[in-house]
Amino acid sequence: MINNMKENECCGCTACINICPVKCLGEYNNELGFSYPIMENKDACIECKLCEKVCPTLKEIKTKSEAINSLCAYAKNNDIKSASTSGGIFTLLANKILDDGGYVYGAALITPTLVKHIEVSSAEELWKLQGSKYIESKLGDIFLKVKEKLQTGKKVLFSGVPCQIYGLLSFLGKEYDNLICIDLLCYGVPSPRVWSKYLSFINKENKDIKYINFRDKTYGWKNYSLKITYEDGSHYLKEKNKDLFLSTYSKGGYIKSYCYTCKMKGFPKKSDITLGDFWEVDRLDNSFNDDKGMSAVFINTSKGQKLYNEIINETNYLEVTAEKLNEISPRIGAPSKMHKKRERIIKEIDNIPIDIILKKYAMPTKVERVKNIIRILLRKMGLWDSLNKILEKKKVR
DSSP: OOSSOOGGGOOOOOHHHHHOTTOOEEEEEOTTOOEEEEESOGGGOOOOOHHHHHOGGGSOOOOOSOOSEEEEEEESOHHHHHHSSSSSHHHHHHHHHHHTTOEEEEEEEEETTEEEEEEEOSGGGGGGGOSOOOSOEEOTTHHHHHHHHHHTTOOEEEEEOHHHHHHHHHHHOSOOTTEEEEEEOOSOOBOHHHHHHHHHHHTTTOOOEEEEEEEEOTTOSTTOEEEEEETTSOEEEEETTTSHHHHHHTTTSSBOGGGGSOSTTSSSOSSSEEEEEOTTHHHHHGGGOOSSOOEEEEEOSHHHHHHHHHHGGGEEEEEOOHHHHHHHOTTTTOOOOOOTTHHHHHHHTTTSOHHHHHHHHTSOOHHHHHHHHHHHHHHHTTOHHHHHHHHHHHHHO
16 A cells, blocks of 8 residues: 655655545645645555555656657737747647537646646636646546546546646546646646745735736746736736745755656656747747747647647747757756755744745855856857757766
8 A cells, every 4th residue: 555655756646545445545745735645544445556556656657759749839819828828839729628528627726825626618717727836736536527527428638747647647547539638847846835935925914815927927928927916906026036936946945855856757758748838949949939928849649749730720830850959958858956955944944934945045056146147158159059968968977
């Protein structure tokens, strides 16, 4: 039975909890707010070991081959693109499934501190799933709902981070022609606890929150912002390099421990389509970038290609060869880097104000800022790509 797994061995996909025939497994949240399975009723356990059989982290994961097709794309519809985190491709794909009477499942912000996977059955509700949510999404019994819809023959689109896709497919245990899985280019899952404490720091007056946008485009797609809109009409708005939560997320100090060794982010994917931001679009074709959003699209299966072909005329796109992609973005799919003082951050989270912790441990150092300036200069000189390629080869060795 799954009961004594270490946290860095568990991705938290909930496949084990949902597969249990006697429902003896539950969930607990650790000090960073991440969810993990726990044995709640050992006496009820029948030792069927289904929980171990569906666990994706206990299976061999090979990540060497590439997507069958890759694109840099965005929706022609400006309203869709503006409402999306990147280029609006997810919305186009989801609408196609909904138009066919299907269902879409994805992460929605339920409260300011709770993200949860929900079911959407109409285009009017799809806005709930648009945009990035920088908190772990609780899955609950969503796998069971997906299976129920699939068994009735309904088309289903399920979106999530790679480990959630692996978990769902392992739970289902068979191929479904009416299922499309879309995973996201994932850096790592941020701590719900850190976000909750940070939100309290921002909202000291405890105002009622109307909406939160983790990737607002007021200052552009690349220079995105955290925007919190309050019921009284006021708002908090700070660009990513000025907001403490956004600027420290990529430092790896409060990401789920499994993310540091994750093999599910790489290729080949279990998903049909992979979506993310195409940050390096300028190095592909700077005339293609309007700074309003650009999606990286990886077609991983013939089923994914078939669906994408149905919306391709609603997009503007550039095809990208695997060689070019590897040249301009060689670390796509790589695990997150752990902050060297992560354990200290965890120990101090209840004793020191969150803004002090983030400033103390996660803000860029002077050395890092100098390295970033050098990186920018090398890119302008056209030398960064070749140098980065050499550095990546040394890392592999």
